[in-house]
Amino acid sequence: MDENYQSLIEFISTSSGISVDEIERKVAAKQAKLAGLISKAGAAQIIAAELNISFDKQSIKISQVVPGMRKINLIGKIINLFPVREYNKNGRSGRIGSFVLADETSNVRVVMWDENHIDLIVKGDIVQNCIVEITNATLRNGEIHLTSFSEIKPSNKTINNIVVQKPLLKKQIINFNTNDNVSTRAFIVQMFEPRFFYICPACKKKATEAGDCNEHGKIIPEKRALLNFVIDDGTNSIRTVVFSEQLEKIMNKEELETPELFSIKKQDFLGKEVIITGQVKKNSMYNTDEFIVSKLEDVELDKLIEELEK
Numbered sequence: 001m002d003e004n005y006q007s008l009i010e011f012i013s014t015s016s017g018i019s020v021d022e023i024e025r026k027v028a029a030k031q032a033k034l035a036g037l038i039s040k041a042g043a044a045q046i047i048a049a050e051l052n053i054s055f056d057k058q059s060i061k062i063s064q065v066v067p068g069m070r071k072i073n074l075i076g077k078i079i080n081l082f083p084v085r086e087y088n089k090n091g092r093s094g095r096i097g098s099f100v101l102a103d104e105t106s107n108v109r110v111v112m113w114d115e116n117h118i119d120l121i122v123k124g125d126i127v128q129n130c131i132v133e134i135t136n137a138t139l140r141n142g143e144i145h146l147t148s149f150s151e152i153k154p155s156n157k158t159i160n161n162i163v164v165q166k167p168l169l170k171k172q173i174i175n176f177n178t179n180d181n182v183s184t185r186a187f188i189v190q191m192f193e194p195r196f197f198y199i200c201p202a203c204k205k206k207a208t209e210a211g212d213c214n215e216h217g218k219i220i221p222e223k224r225a226l227l228n229f230v231i232d233d234g235t236n237s238i239r240t241v242v243f244s245e246q247l248e249k250i251m252n253k254e255e256l257e258t259p260e261l262f263s264i265k266k267q268d269f270l271g272k273e274v275i276i277t278g279q280v281k282k283n284s285m286y287n288t289d290e291f292i293v294s295k296l297e298d299v300e301l302d303k304l305i306e307e308l309e310k
């Protein structure tokens with residue numbers, strides 16, 4: 001019994017990254033709260049459940065991964081395996097392997113830094129559509145990272161009903177996490193001047209106004225616009241960016257390119273309540289999250305009432 005309890009506590013600690021001492025304190029507190037009606041092992045199971053640790057598979061589901069979690073164990077299917085890339089940055093060089101891992105709850109990008117892990121891809125031990133078991137991984141900016149302390153191996157388990165699309169979550173801004181695919185209801189509280197840039201029609205990457213693409217040489221560049229604004233829902237605010245295709249739906253070319261027309265349009269938007277959908281992305285230049293808009297809708301009271309009545 002005592003040995004069971006000990007291994008249970010250790011398992012909870014490994015799975016959650018919380019120290020054994022801290023878990024024992026939680027167990028004691030739980031027992032006290034329930035007036036000593038449950039055993040230490042029973043209390044430990046409740047703590048584990050509260051921490052979303054499942055014992056049957058000894059791993060958690062992708063949707064349960066939250067910021068701050070360390071030593072993450074997952075089982076999932078590789079639904080998109082990317083080619084191994086080489087990097088050479090700030091005097092460090094090496095290889096990076098990555099793929100999208102999916103289970104029956106969600107999917108997540110996994111990044112591998114360890115040469116031995118990357119060799120599994122190169123040798124073909126880990127391939128597209130195979131099921132893998134990952135242990136001791138960490139979460140960074142909404143991605144699962146495997147270091148040399150982590151393990152990855154093919155698994156013969158089967159997973160049904162794989163979630164291929166990133167689930168759309170309804171969240172308040174305060175709860176946004178990097179790489180979340182979210183929808184929220186908020187007010188537009190600030191809007192900046194539109195910015196213009198040029199892309200290559202062939203590769204869609206940034207080009208110069210004069211028509212030079214790094215990859216394709218001389219090209220006829222396409223002009224694109226982006227618009228930054230700030231949304232606020234009372235819990236927090238976030239800088240938001242809307243790109244060309246989405247932007248065209250809310251503002252035409254003339255309004256974007258004529259300052260007088262833009263400022264009229266801007267007055268329409270300021271203080272407006274919208275339902276906004278998109279992805280939370282890390283802006284590497286400012287090291288803050290920003291919200292990349294994929295859909296912007298007016299708040300329609302009829303729809304809201306309908307939703308509330310459900």
Ligand SMILES: [Zn+2]
Nearest residue numbers: 200203213216
């Ligand atoms: Zn190009």
